[in-house]
Amino acid sequence: MHSDLWIEEKFSDFLGLRIKVEKVLFSGKSEFQSVDVVETKGHGKMLLNDGLIMVTERDEFAYHDMIAHVPLFVHPNPKNVLVIGGGDGGTAREVLRHASVEKCTMVEIDAMVVDACKEHIPQTSKDLEHPKMNLIIGDGVKFVNETTEKFDVIIVDSTDPIGPAQPLFGEAFYQDVYNCLADDGIVVSQGESSWYAMDIQQSLLKVLNSVFPNSYLYSFSNLTYPGGLWSFTFASKQYHPCRDFNPERVSESGLSFDYYNANLHTAAFALPSFALNGLKGLIAND
Incomplete structure (x- = not known):
């Protein structure tokens, strides 16, 4: 392996992130996208879909803690989770x-991603x-x-709204999500960056507001x-993400976390002013 291998993820036409690669563990092309798993110097094993970083062993807990807990x-x-x-x-x-969960259904479009992670990233795939x-x-x-x-x-753990994930940002999809949620159901979705993709946040929140009584970021x-x-x-x-949240449930659960905690749960809904201003009228963060 060449000792000076780096991957660079480019965002739009003005920003890039370079990470040192020690070893390529898997590289393939499915019917949907290219899938790569690499061992990096500073971030452990990393999954890339179409050259975009999805997961690294070093910081995956931040994303997964916050989307789930x-x-x-x-x-x-919560007994039945999708x-x-x-x-x-x-x-x-x-x-x-979560002890209350009786069944977790996961619907993933690309078998290659699942298989590559099962083989190379047991840290995330160990419970599949x-x-x-x-x-x-x-x-x-x-x-x-x-x-x-x-x-x-229902947790929509999607990539960006390009390629196979595009329909996961549309109104028809969320109408169906609403229909298959219980009467007190909650949906959480990957919601992009307020710095660089507020236009996507705005369109996603408009869709959510057309279907649900209240939407939050x-x-x-x-x-x-x-x-x-x-x-x-x-x-x-039905539920408000902070007013209907009981912090004692977190301590009583006996679970420990690397990122999530009861104080952070509420704090996460306190957004910077530029985001509040840009999403005015679209979110009910109060």
Whole structure:
């Protein structure tokens, strides 16, 4: 292996992130995208889809803690959880830590992502064979359109709205999500960057507001997504993400976390002023 191998993820035409690669562990092309797993010098193993960084061992816990535990600690008794996407397995891993969860269905469109992570990134994929796990290789858009099941929490762990993930940002998809949520259901979705993709946040929140009574945005910090500050959207038929959150449930759960905690749960919904101004009228963060 050439000793000076770096990968560079370019964002738009003005920004790049370079990371030193020690070794290429897997490289393939599925019918949907290119899939690579590399061993890096400073961030451990890393998954890239179409050259874009999805997961690194060093900071994956920040993303997976916040996408999973925020809705699961707001919902009073989440038993049936659906994950759309999330092929690396990290979101499902966190969902399955909750004692109340009886079943976690994960619908991932690309088998190559699942197989590559099972083989090379057990840190995130270790629970994909869990007895409560129902792993489906298929189209999440089609699944929510056709299923008769009702879910307490739906987590849309998608890539950016390009390629196979594009329909996961549309109104028809969220209408179907609404229909297969229980009467007090919650949906959380990967919500892009307020720094660099506020236009995508605005369009996603408009879609959510057309379907759900209230939509919210919350943020977390990470090392490898452009800008470092990244967001999730939260929409519910019934619950407020902070007023209906009981911090004692976190301590009583007996779970420990590397990123999430009860104080951070509420703080994540306090957005910087530029985001509040840019998303005015689209979020109910109060």
